[in-house]
Amino acid sequence: MFEFKLSDKVRSLKPSSTIAVTGRALELQRAGVDVVSMAAGEPDFDTPEHVKEAAYAAIRAGKTRYTPVQGIPELRETICAKFERENGLTYSPEQVTVSTGGKQALFNAFFALLDPGDEVIIPAPYWVSYPEMVAFAGGVPVAVDTQPENGYDLDPAAVARAITPRTRAIVLNSPANPTGAVYGEATLRAVAELAVKHGLLIITDEMYEHIIYDAEHLSIARFAPEHTLTINGASKAYAMTGWRIGYAAGPQALIRAMNAIQGQSTSNANSVAQWAAVAAIQDSSAFIASAREQFRRRRDRIVSGLNDLGLPTPLPQGAFYVMADTSRIHASELEAARIILDDARVAVVPGTDFRAPGRVRLSYATSFENIEKALGRMGALLSVSAR
Ligand SMILES: Cc1ncc(COP(=O)(O)O)c(C=O)c1O
Incomplete structure (x- = not known):
């Protein structure tokens, strides 16, 4: 078989860990496992209607x-x-x-x-x-x-x-x-x-x-x-x-x-x-204002929930992510993320590649219902491991 050599440049490139975790969660979901993904890097809202209309009009106008x-x-x-x-x-x-x-x-x-x-x-x-x-x-x-x-x-x-x-x-x-x-x-x-x-x-x-x-x-x-x-x-x-x-x-x-x-x-x-x-x-000011209020409600819920679980999490002022200290679950954030995915069926991103040791990132760009579900599952995991 012909063995071609990839460039040194590309061989030193690290695949995105966010995409890796999302991929693993999707794999589990496809296998029928009910995973709550808190790994997303994108809003869960649909593109506003007037934006879609502008795109349809552009296509029609050639x-x-x-x-x-x-x-x-x-x-x-x-x-x-x-x-x-x-x-x-x-x-x-x-x-x-x-x-x-x-x-x-x-x-x-x-x-x-x-x-x-x-x-x-x-x-x-x-x-x-x-x-x-x-x-x-x-x-x-x-x-x-x-x-x-x-x-x-x-x-x-x-x-x-x-x-x-x-x-x-x-x-x-x-x-x-x-x-x-x-x-x-x-x-x-x-x-x-x-x-x-x-x-x-x-x-x-x-x-x-x-x-x-x-x-x-x-x-x-x-x-x-x-x-x-x-x-x-x-x-x-x-x-x-x-x-x-x-x-x-x-x-x-x-x-x-x-x-x-x-x-x-x-x-x-x-x-x-x-x-x-x-x-x-x-x-898009109406869309932005509505998205912001929904994100704010979710942020407040997830931050208080994680802190209640004994996973110290600072209150962020922007974006739609929180950084939870998972040392209660495992000293290594990689292991903690694995445990949370495999045992609580919640997908989170380990802080390793963000240079955030001891923490995992949870995205709250997901429904309030999913946030409650994730908190519930992580709570069950912690009381199990605390016993
Ligand atoms: C901080 C930051 N910058 C840039 C981007 C890339 O966004 P885009 O979809 O415009 O490529 C992202 C997406 O996750 C991001 O989090």
Whole structure:
């Protein structure tokens, strides 16, 4: 048999543990086991009706061809208006690029920026794809740890200590996956100052900006516009994960470089999905408000429930995840996640790949009924193991 060699690059790439757990839970479900999945990384709501209508209209109007690499002008103008209205940021359409999900925008950015050995600072616990993408692009991810005791807030002094002559960029993600942390103005201003002082780029992933509870979302681009690439997308805000629309806005030279990469890889984001995104971004405030209230109710229930079970869980300010301390179940979070899946039939994601030892991530982007069911099952598991 012909044995071909895969590249060193791809062999060092770690598969997403979130996808791995979701896959294992689906496998069990297919085998007839009733698993409650708390592993999802996407809203459980349907895409709003007016967004679907815009897509049907686009198909009927024949908007089914290649689009400009950086996205249709109508969508880039809509994105500029959104930045102005919601974030107090002024961008021209030339400073905006549309990609196949925020994931591709991030991927293009790291490839546009990094040479071998260039360092990127990433607050931890982090979304698993950041360090993987940085390493895939030849860079070196440098973690700066944050702590559950203060809601995983970022200490700018710790960021400053991590800066070396090889540092090129700092990644921020507020509201954060997996911690739900939301950075306040003082933190953002301090990080912006560091970026300006050391000539660094800030890559800020604001995908969860609308899923926020007791805090206000602030864009760091307000404090260092020339040093910031803002990433956002349609997936989380408008329940459009499958449509694959993400976007980035920032310095024009960087946007051009990202367009060059995209032009030689995927060309453009899906044309119909771009028209749907125009409708979503222009007018979804009622949907956003309703989703937020449902998420808030679920968050309050799951946090109090997990704490009652003796699994200490801080109250997150944003996104739709909680980080539960599972040391009562097993010292290793990998083992704890396995036990919770096999014995309580609840799928959770071990914190290992998020750099969150001793904790697992539970997503509450699922029905209230499922949350009750998961808490009930985990409660039964704990009283069994406590005996
Ligand atoms: C923090 C964060 N950024 C980006 C993404 C990617 O979103 P998209 O569907 O736009 O690629 C996700 C999805 O899970 C995420 O959690």
